[in-house]
Amino acid sequence: MIQINVEKILKEQGKTKSWLCDQLDISFYNLNKAIKSGKKSISYKYLEGFARALNCSFDDLLTIVDDKET
Numbered sequence: 001m002i003q004i005n006v007e008k009i010l011k012e013q014g015k016t017k018s019w020l021c022d023q024l025d026i027s028f029y030n031l032n033k034a035i036k037s038g039k040k041s042i043s044y045k046y047l048e049g050f051a052r053a054l055n056c057s058f059d060d061l062l063t064i065v066d067d068k069e070t
Contacts, residue, residue: 003063004042006035009054023053 010020021031024046034046050061 001065001067003065004035004050005061005063006050006054009056009060013054015054020050020053024049 006020007017010016017028017031021028024031026034026049034042047058047061050056051058054061
């Protein structure tokens with residue numbers, strides 16, 4: 001399974017989900033839906049937006065974990 005590390009990165013950078021919503025011009029609901037644990041797919045548009053707004057790489061954003069770890 002792939003884990004999306006947006007919340008971890010936001011915390012490390014001292015930023016909020018609301019800030020990220022403003023940067024990407026998306027609703028809080030859609031952000032939470034996109035980064036929800038166990039999500040099976042995510043749009044490239046969101047991944048690119050997260051990487052640009054958070055100034056990080058895809059390696060920072062995504063982690064492969066065993067299903068048992070979640």
